[in-house]
Amino acid sequence: xxxxxxxxxxxxxxxxxxxxxxxTASYGLADVLFGLDLExxxxxxxxxxxxxxxxxxxxxxxxxxLITRNASELTFAGHDLSRLAPYQIxxxxxGYVPEERRIFTDLTVLENLEVGRRDAPPGRExxxxxxxxxxxxxxxxxxxxxxxxxxxxxxxMLSIARTLxxxxxxxxxxxxxxxxxxxxxxxxxxxxxxxxxxxxxxxLSEQNLHFAGAVSDRACVIERGLxxxxxxxxxxxxxPQVREAHLAV
Numbered sequence: 001x002x003x004x005x006x007x008x009x010x011x012x013x014x015x016x017x018x019x020x021x022x023x024t025a026s027y028g029l030a031d032v033l034f035g036l037d038l039e040x041x042x043x044x045x046x047x048x049x050x051x052x053x054x055x056x057x058x059x060x061x062x063x064x065x066l067i068t069r070n071a072s073e074l075t076f077a078g079h080d081l082s083r084l085a086p087y088q089i090x091x092x093x094x095g096y097v098p099e100e101r102r103i104f105t106d107l108t109v110l111e112n113l114e115v116g117r118r119d120a121p122p123g124r125e126x127x128x129x130x131x132x133x134x135x136x137x138x139x140x141x142x143x144x145x146x147x148x149x150x151x152x153x154x155x156x157m158l159s160i161a162r163t164l165x166x167x168x169x170x171x172x173x174x175x176x177x178x179x180x181x182x183x184x185x186x187x188x189x190x191x192x193x194x195x196x197x198x199x200x201x202x203x204l205s206e207q208n209l210h211f212a213g214a215v216s217d218r219a220c221v222i223e224r225g226l227x228x229x230x231x232x233x234x235x236x237x238x239x240p241q242v243r244e245a246h247l248a249v
Contacts, residue, residue: 017042017170017201018063018094021073025062025225032058033069033225040170043199045192047212047233049247050222056205057099059222060172063203064096065089077169093121095168099175101159105148109139109158112147116162124199127164135194136161136187153184160191170201177211189215209247213237221246 018040025033033055040046048056062069065086074081076094090096103112113129120126133140136157142150147158156176163171176188185208192215195202206212212219212233219236221229223246229236236242 016040017077018203019073019075020063021071023059023062023069023071023074025058025067025069027058027067031225033062036222036225036227038203038220038227038230040201040203042169042201043196044218045196045202045204045216047216047219048203048205048222049207049209049212049219049236051247052207054222055225056207056222057174058225060096060174060203060205063089063172064094090166090168091118093167093169095163095166095171097159097163097171097173097176099178101155103147103155103158103162105146108144108146109150110143112158112162113165116165118166120167121169124167126167132161132164135191138187153180153187156180156184157187157191160188164195168200170203171195173202173204175205175207177206177208185211209243 016039020036020038023033023036024031036059038046038048048059050056058067061067063074063081065081065084071082076089076092079092081089104115107115110129113132133143138154139157139161142154147155150158160173160176173192176192177185180188189211192202192204204212204216216233218230218232220227221236221242228246229239229242
């Protein structure tokens with residue numbers, strides 16, 4: 001088990017924050033998602049797992065309105081997302097950390113963080129620079145550094161920290177451990193667990209089952225744009241048939 005692994009007893013049966021029903025998506029004329037159902041509760045971490053090309057990243061992009069999609073229900077915090085632009089969805093409190101990070105490489109660490117700043121909702125402690133630097137001590141030591149001069153792992157930390165500066169209620173996190181050194185993967189796990197403790201819901205796409213198992217309450221297994229399994233991490237770990245059929249390389 002990864003250090004600081006999530007306490008799943010805290011996940012509980014909170015009310016749904018994100019609800020997705022019969023989600024389809026396409027790139028041009030190519031259909032890539034076929035009627036996915038999923039939901040995410042307040043303070044819950046759900047891992048969307050599957051092989052490379054299964055549709056994990058596409059699912060996150062579809063929720064954020066970054067590609068053509070359709071759904072019988074697509075709501076966040078009671079708001080219908082189906083006709084909203086990505087920036088409008090973000091303003092509702094749904095953060096998005098893409099796999100490519102997309103930080104501003106010509107800005108410093110501090111300047112990147114300031115770009116993401118938004119007020120916290122009433123009653124919630126805001127994410128401040130001090131809080132983020134406690135979560136990511138490496139960033140505190142390079143606050144004046146150009147983002148272009150950072151390693152891939154450091155840029156991943158900055159991307160997550162910038163998203164948190166927007167004080168989201170939920171975060172879509174795409175492949176947070178991909179291509180990172182083990183010590184940086186540990187930092188990513190701590191960040192996800194910290195978000196959960198703050199009541200932030202996290203939907204992450206992930207190929208690393210060890211990482212997903214360490215931080216998540218539930219798992220959704222996707223293959224070729226179809227949802228093949230939904231259950232707790234324990235249920236997935238106890239189901240070798242599902243893992244062999246849909247996750248084995």
